[in-house]
Amino acid sequence: MSGVPRARMLDLMKVQCQIFATTYNPDGIRMGNKVLRQRLRGPTLAKYYPPRGPSVNDLQRVRSRGKGAPKKKRTAPAAPEKKSK
């Protein structure tokens, strides 16, 4: 600090912090700000596995082409004939 008084340097630091929107912390106290500065890495980590695309055998597509399984009958089926001995 070649001849410049400390108070003046601190003032300079304060103004610097105001301009660049950083925390004024001349004593170097641990305030945990480095945690706030870190970027969130959740979104990139969550994108690791490729998403599931539409598949050829999608049930909707099969149904739309009329190839799906028939609908379950609502009414009870006709009573089966009794077997004669």
Add this chain to the structure above:
Amino acid sequence: MSMFRAKKLDIGCFVNIKTIRDHSKRKAFAAAEPERQALRYIIRNTTLPARTRAEAQLQLTQMHCYTRPTQIRGRCILGGKGRGILRDFKLSRYNFRMQALAGNIPGVRKASW
């Protein structure tokens, strides 16, 4: 844990329980990350009262283990393997070799000199 698992399968690579589990962990971590970072900030801030910081420590340790980033592991997207993964390609070393020799990975060729 099943409460973190998607109700419908939502990954389109090799699927086994390990990849599904890892995917659930990734999503759980992504959802809980802001909360974790807030707690971490409180813990590391020495200007806050000691009691607050201790409470934050407790809260952070009591969060579900699926929300922890260390639970996440790189897995092969072709075989689900958990070891020997080349992170840049998300492939295990054997699958990477097979894909590279088949020319499926752009810019990768077998070294020869």
